[in-house]
Amino acid sequence: MKRVLIIEDEKSIAELQRDYLEIEGYKIDIALNGNDGLNKALTEDIDLVLLDLMLPGMDGFQICKAIRTEKNIPILMVSAKKEDIDKIRGLGLGADDYIVKPFSPSELVARVKAHMSRYDRLIGKEIQSDGIMIRGLRIDKDSRRVFVNNHEVIFTAKEFDLLTFLALHPNYVFSKEQLFERLWGMDSFGDISTVTVHIRKIREKIELDPSNPQYIETIWGAGYRFKS
Numbered sequence: 001m002k003r004v005l006i007i008e009d010e011k012s013i014a015e016l017q018r019d020y021l022e023i024e025g026y027k028i029d030i031a032l033n034g035n036d037g038l039n040k041a042l043t044e045d046i047d048l049v050l051l052d053l054m055l056p057g058m059d060g061f062q063i064c065k066a067i068r069t070e071k072n073i074p075i076l077m078v079s080a081k082k083e084d085i086d087k088i089r090g091l092g093l094g095a096d097d098y099i100v101k102p103f104s105p106s107e108l109v110a111r112v113k114a115h116m117s118r119y120d121r122l123i124g125k126e127i128q129s130d131g132i133m134i135r136g137l138r139i140d141k142d143s144r145r146v147f148v149n150n151h152e153v154i155f156t157a158k159e160f161d162l163l164t165f166l167a168l169h170p171n172y173v174f175s176k177e178q179l180f181e182r183l184w185g186m187d188s189f190g191d192i193s194t195v196t197v198h199i200r201k202i203r204e205k206i207e208l209d210p211s212n213p214q215y216i217e218t219i220w221g222a223g224y225r226f227k228s
Contacts, residue, residue, distance in 0.1 A: 002116055003027045003045060007037030007063065008052040008078070017050060020105040021112060034058030041067050045168060048116060050108075051095070053079035053086065061093055068094030072171050074115040078103075132167050134228070137206055137215060139164055146206070153205045158183065162195075163202050166216060170228035173219050199224060 004026045008014035011032060018028040029046070031037030034055040041049055041063070049067060053060035064075055077095040079086060080102075087098045096115055099108065131140040138147040144160050146153050155163065161183055166174070174182075180192040199218075203210040217225045 001025065001027045002047045003029065004048045004050060004112065005029045005031065005037065005040055005044075005046045006050045007031045007034065007041075007055065007060070008050070009033060009055050010052075013052075016105070017108060020109055024109055024113070026112070034060075034063050038063050038066055041073075042070055046073060048074045048076065048112060048119075050076050050078060050112070053077055053081060053090070061089060064090065064093045064095050070172060071169075074119050076111060076115060132164075134167065135214065137167075139167055148206050155202075155205065159198055159202055159205075162198050163206070163216075166224065166226040170226050173222050173225045175223035178223065195224075 002025075004021055006014050006017050006028060008017070008030070009032055011030075014030045014032065018030060021028055029040060029044070031040050034057050037049075037051070037055075038058065040046065051060045051063060055063070060077055060079070064077065067073070067075060074096045075094065076097045076099060077090040078099045078101060079090075080100070090098050097111055099111060131138060131142070133139075136149045138150075139145075139160075140147070141164060144155075144157075146155050146160065146163065162179065165179075165183060176192045176195040179195045184194070199216060200210070203213050203216060206215055207213045213227075215227060217227055219225055
């Protein structure tokens, strides 16, 4: 199920947007201020952000810029401000669309659907009911099985979790520390070098040439990135 984050300080508007999008089958999260919204957008598995421009503390422009530096998920900016300069600024910071209030629920749903479809096409990833397919790699999340060019490859539980997490966040660079904390837990005993070991084992199983990977890149000095 695709997940939409609504960042909107007017609760009644956020709930109305939520109701119409839930009817269409989306899972909705709501953040009523900019700081909470940015934190959710950067740390959780969000597929699209519906971002109000005028927010207390941190405005939509700041949030858009911060999200875009780390993720390439669709961002739809929403505002009552009709001036072209605001649209130009928002789109220039990386927003995918700019919707002027008031707008009809059907327009909102149509734009969300359109950007979801466009995003899936751009990253070349097909989300299936039970998994992910990309360039010959298939990850079946329900059965926890991995196939490379239709041949099943056996993964340990942690290898599967690491591969799936990276594949669900294409083009985003994660440090070893971030991956260790996310998948092993902050309180886990161990060394973050275990991340490097698991990445190497995953490459050996899915890459045609592990020294020249087509799926999981090493970004020197930064971490790892799953190539879409």
